[in-house]
Amino acid sequence: MQNVALNKTVPNASAATFDLSVDNVVFGFDGEKLQVLLIRQGLPGEDMESDRFHMAVPGDLVLPEEDLDEAADRILSTLTSLKGIYLKQFQAFGAPDRVFDEKDKEWLTRFRPNPDRRVVTIGYYSLVSISEYRPKPSSFASRAEWCPLEDVPRLAFDHNAIIESGLQRLREDVLQRNIIFELLPQKFTLGQFQRLHEIILGKSLDKRNFRKNVKRMEGVVPLDEKQEGVLHKPAQLYTYRKPD
């Protein structure tokens, strides 16, 4: 009976085995533009500027007993020394031809126990204020650094596409959730608030509509205070109080 099931009725008795990895797209905001955290795949002591291997987002294989969220956290801190960053799963990437570049194949041969095995990766993203996070490379990262989104080079595997998908999700979440407040000072003007939206969404917004929308946002509270150190027309300050 078991063989009948396996050979005749069940279509995928010959199912593949997969390696599973996590890739972390960490967006950072420096007050002016969006950057993304990249590593150079190499070992300390190798030529740091060598382009023998690609730059990449910090990612690695999931361990046998490890939950996915745990893996994202461990891998980010192992490669970049950044800890305590909230990472949110956003998409699995599993195209069978994710690895096509010879450089990437060479890297896998050096660093992976089963370099030919198909790897499906789970993408995580985060959004942090750059000033609070100074990456330091370790493990197989020979560099770990912020890179402005518009300067991101050709990356390893499908990492450029992973960043693009992460950015789309970030944009959706900014409109829908409250993650943007992580990046604002505790007291902010509506001008700062609008500018930050514009940077993340990558387009300018109509001031009147934006202010109308702000009025409907839960948690954005006007303060009885104005900007200091501004001579001409100091703007009113607002703060964010998490709704119950």
Place this chain on the structure above:
Amino acid sequence: MQNVALNKTVPNASAATFDLSVDNVVFGFDGEKLQVLLIRQGLPGEDMESDRFHMAVPGDLVLPEEDLDEAADRILSTLTSLKGIYLKQFQAFGAPDRVFDEKDKEWLTRFRPNPDRRVVTIGYYSLVSISEYRPKPSSFASRAEWCPLEDVPRLAFDHNAIIESGLQRLREDVLQRNIIFELLPQKFTLGQFQRLHEIILGKSLDKRNFRKNVKRMEGVVPLDEKQEGVLHKPAQLYTYRKPD
């Protein structure tokens, strides 16, 4: 050099191998409530009502050369004969203890080539009008049927949690995207439109606020027509035109 990298610097040379599966959460709307498509894991000819195996959402292993979206499509149609349903990836589920029930372990032993291997599954969801989709079981599904959300029994593996997560994503997407229009007739009243939102969101909505929000929705267009066959106060009809 390679051994140095693998044994000393790279933390996960002993990475696990995984099976990868896809699980499809197909929500159906029957005009009154939300249902979900379930299968009984068994073979035709087995006792169809046997509770030896759990009910489950339609899912199976991804094939060696298959893309994830392709797999979702193939698996849904193989198990339930439903074709042409747009499935959207929403989350990967990878807790190491996803399989804990003896019934599920027995099922894996019968139907999977490597029953002890850790399986990470990618969740897909969809939302369809039930009247257009009549499931028919095949492959290892001995039944395939719609089940009202409130009557869903204890399912295989973590499938109850997968449905719950899919429902959350559906609710977010209903608020943000236009998927809800798939379920409305071409001409609809604002009463029908509000009721459908209430069913999916699982809560009642304030009529005045709802109508204010509708006015801001792109694509919802009032028609120069009223409901027919209604004697008392026929309501105005609206339609949805996809914004450019």
